[in-house]
Amino acid sequence: MKNINGGTGTVCLIGNPIAHSFSPFIHNYGFDLHNINTVYLAHLVEDDSTLEQAVYGMKALNYLGCNVTYPFKTSVIPFLDELSEDAKLIGAVNTIHNRNGKLIGYNTDGLGFVEGLKNKGFNLNYKNVCILGAGGAARSIIVALLRSFNCNITICNRDVDKALEISDSLSWNNSFLGKIHRCITPSQLAMEKDLDVLINCTPIGMKPNDDCIPFSEQLSLNESMLVCDLIYHPYETKLLKDAKAIGCEIHYGLDMLIFQAILAFKIWTDKELPYNNVENLLMKKIY
Numbered sequence: 551m552k553n554i555n556g557g558t559g560t561v562c563l564i565g566n567p568i569a570h571s572f573s574p575f576i577h578n579y580g581f582d583l584h585n586i587n588t589v590y591l592a593h594l595v596e597d598d599s600t601l602e603q604a605v606y607g608m609k610a611l612n613y614l615g616c617n618v619t620y621p622f623k624t625s626v627i628p629f630l631d632e633l634s635e636d637a638k639l640i641g642a643v644n645t646i647h648n649r650n651g652k653l654i655g656y657n658t659d660g661l662g663f664v665e666g667l668k669n670k671g672f673n674l675n676y677k678n679v680c681i682l683g684a685g686g687a688a689r690s691i692i693v694a695l696l697r698s699f700n701c702n703i704t705i706c707n708r709d710v711d712k713a714l715e716i717s718d719s720l721s722w723n724n725s726f727l728g729k730i731h732r733c734i735t736p737s738q739l740a741m742e743k744d745l746d747v748l749i750n751c752t753p754i755g756m757k758p759n760d761d762c763i764p765f766s767e768q769l770s771l772n773e774s775m776l777v778c779d780l781i782y783h784p785y786e787t788k789l790l791k792d793a794k795a796i797g798c799e800i801h802y803g804l805d806m807l808i809f810q811a812i813l814a815f816k817i818w819t820d821k822e823l824p825y826n827n828v829e830n831l832l833m834k835k836i837y
């Protein structure tokens with residue numbers, strides 16, 4: 551238990567549900583490591599009707615900041631003073647910094663995924679990348695990939711209009727290195743022959759449905775692919791197991807969880823959370 555006193559600062563998580571979150575564990579480890587007199591708490595916010603009060607309460611009580619999770623990543627935006635460029639493009643915020651009374655919204659999800667890839671030595675320049683899913687996580691990853699790599703992205707979603715909406719809303723941006731090539735439905739996936747990288751941004755394969763593979767009828771893996779999953783429960787999804795078995799390189803969802811936290815911690819404290827330590831702690835805690 552921390553040595554809480556009159557000078558202890560606060561950071562929190564707001565969302566619903568939040569009881570399962572590993573963020574308090576990760577960030578309290580970081581505050582202890584750096585001897586920062588700050589505590590990270592999880593605050594359940596019932597629904598949108600109390601979100602405004604929660605955010606202004608956090609500001610009034612001079613919290614250093616917070617993480618925002620489901621279902622408030624978009625609905626929190628009207629209560630913030632400023633947004634980072636990425637948060638604007640993504641239309642969602644997962645990290646808020648209270649900088650001298652101004653609430654600034656960031657999105658570290660997609661960049662966390664990309665930092666995880668880079669940390670493992672993967673470079674997606676000139677790669678054909680297929681994103682499965684077109685929800686919030688897919689969108690944040692697409693923005694981060696377009697910014698970081700000269701890659702060609704195909705978005706595959708059962709509701710193709712959602713994929714097209716992402717594509718249309720980002721296509722005007724000429725600061726990106728990469729581009730969105732096309733949007734397809736799962737039935738068209740079987741025709742995609744030149745994919746180098748596959749990223750599962752759907753919840754298919756998550757516990758307790760861990761015997762499922764996204765779009766298994768249409769998906770064909772080959773050994774030269776890099777296959778990534780955002781799911782970290784189980785650690786190794788069936789998609790990753792099958793990919794590994796045929797010789798693909800694979801990338802685990804846990805890395806995104808770790809790196810989005812590393813980036814948020816840096817925003818609040820300007821200090822580093824050490825990846826290896828956090829990974830070891832989470833491996834023991836989660837699995």
Ligand code: NAP
Nearest residue numbers: 683684685686687688708709712751752753780803806807
């Ligand atoms: P979301 O906004 O609800 O989007 C879910 C996407 O998955 C949608 O495109 C949806 O397709 C698709 N989908 C859902 N169920 C499906 C099914 N049965 N068959 C086909 N497609 C299906 O969720 P999200 O926030 O993007 O999160 C997606 C996944 O990423 C979750 O598993 C989440 O746990 C994981 N995630 C991991 C991290 C991490 O740190 N590792 C961070 C964020 C998210 P439609 O549009 O057609 O409905």
